[in-house]
Amino acid sequence: MEELWGAVDDYFEGRLVPADPLLESALRAGEAAGMPAHHVARNQAKFLWILARLTGAKKILEIGTLAGYSAIWMARALPPGGLLITLEADPRHASVARANLAKAGLSGAAEVRVGRALDLLPQIDREGIGPFDLIFLDADKEHNPEYFAWSLRLSRRGSLIVADNVVRGGAVADPRCADPSVVGMRRFLELVGAEPRVDATAIQTVGVKGYDGFLIALVTAESDSPRGPEATGRKT
Secondary structure, X not given: OHHHHHHHHHHHHHHHOOOXXXXXXXXXXXXXXXXXXXXXXXXXXXXXXXXXXXXXXXXXXXXXXXXXXXXXXXXXXXXXXXXXXEEEOOHHHHHHHHHHXXXXXXXXXXXXXXXXXXXXXXXXXXXXXXXXXXEEEOOOHHHHHHHHHHHXXXXXXXXXXXXXXXXXXXXXXXXXXXXXXXXXXXXHHXXXXXXXXXXXXXXXXXXXXXXXXXXXXXEOOOOOXXXXXXXXXXXX
């Protein structure tokens, strides 16, 4: 089945998402640097671009950069004067991402910050950069509950929060699975479902990236209290 899923993705991309030499170069740079192939598929990246355009996003926050592939897509959707901040834990990955963003002519619109996201997010909050119009979660899944809490604090009514890789090959629905990424994802989904300030859904996907899916949450109320990692009941 995965061969068929990949063929359909290729079909869609060939008609709706033409290959971009610059973006392909960014992926090759990541591969040459030894990065895992965890970037979103081309059609999914364009979906993020469309979401950014639909929301009229002027400020975008991404947690998890790798080679900057999705960051380039989203930064291209920004209006003049817009800002994308992307957080990357690995300095080597951040260096490649900065080079790719510069090659795309986006250095003035996109900023790569290096460090643990749970250290960087409080700094962003203190700087008063938000609220962000679109927030994309695509880093270590065990910390998604904390990332969601910070996303709420850094958002506004009307912001979108998108989380990738929520299906985990179906393991998210298996209560016997104790993988930390799956456990973190289940806790994240529980928190989203119980949060009165968002309306959310999750969609399963198949394609060149296998069997997975994403969550999309619309923030429907302003944050009225601090929502840092303490909101998840976990220490970091």
